[in-house]
Amino acid sequence: MSDPAEIGGEVKPRLPRGVHLKHDETRGEWLLLAPERVLKTNPIAVEILKRCDGNATLSEIVDDLAAQFKAERARIETDVRALLGELAAKRMVDL
């Protein structure tokens, strides 16, 4: 279910209730807060997660990132799938 390669392009990922992306002023970094978990997020993850609003499909998120960062679509897609697969397994993203 959470094998990154098998996630469909049409899923609309979103952060479930109880999972927040937060800019932490004290530490000056972006964190993903979940029950009993605090995950540090690198800048790429932040850009991906900001787009997981339950409206955009995975393909649209990849298109958007590729356009904005003028990067190769296939590479972005690999990153997006890897992150979402990992977070879905931890139940921190709903697909």
Next chain:
Amino acid sequence: MNALETTPTPISAPVGILAELTHRCPLGCPYCSNPVELDSRAGELDTETWKRVFSEAAAAGILHAHLSGGEPASRRDLVEIVAHCKKVGLYTNLITSGIGLTQERMRELADAGLDHVQLSIQDAMAESADRIAGYKGAFARKIDVARWVNEVGIPLTVNAVIHRANIARAGRMVEFAVELGARRVEIAHTQYYAWALVNRKVLMPSHAQVEKAVAEVEGLRETYAGKIVIDHVIPDYYAKYPKACMGGWGKRTMNVTPHGKVLPCHAAETIPGLEFWTVREHSLIDIWMNSPAFNAFRGTEWMLEPCRSCPRKTIDFGGCRCQALALTGDARNADPICHLSPHHDKVAEIAATFDDVDANVSASDYIYRTLKTRVPAE
């Protein structure tokens, strides 16, 4: 200020606050981690003081507010407190037995911005669960509460403390958590301090029971991958190294008692000679940085051998101070769970006493947790 101050390693910001809003609780779990001397209702912090504490927590860099007890739902101002935490940007986690919540109140909590509910269960079987809790009907009520949590869309964690009377159903409790709609389940073997220490004789399972239960739960990880996250706290007594207690003393969390005392861990009061500060007299950040209790076991300077020269000292910080005290008589010693501790044989000795216990525990064997009766000396 203090002439004897050594150059300290910088103190990082706290991450979590465990707020024991009250020690009142309708249940009487014999393994309760609250102190044996419970805080009375009369001295509890009022709403305004708790709000100030949570504002100070957010300003100090705290991310998670764990609203706990006793039973936090016993506080009439719970919704107001949650709303305040939300307002100051804290992630709110309600740690509850479910008793005292209603469907209506759950909706109010959801509207107030509650992020997560952690519901305790005592067993996966009604009769046994109610006997352990010392409360008839608790089991059935928890099933309702889980449903209400799901209805309002708040993610649910189910928490089960494992001991002799329910260890045969450790795996079943994972399944039960799935049935209750939980996204996460904590299977935590009892840690023997506070009430659990008082009841150790009737709580501690045999090594064989533990091994079977641990294997069973580990085996379910694969079955439920992507469906439920299993957090498994395996028992100390058979481990080689101790746990990094609280992620290190004064490193991550603060524990505030109903009367406002701030502790580095909830059992810290068992250590004699520590000076705790209260939120009535100090701000939270002042307590974090400067209170003697928080500084007592920070870093590695206080350590004795074998920890002092051990490469793991920054990994497990020498384990649990309270356990070191309880079993060796000196809180600075290595946690005797560690096989390198010269006191390690005491752990093995205690564990061995339980090698042929059976699982039948009757209610009359427990000393239930209560605000009223005093516990007989051991």
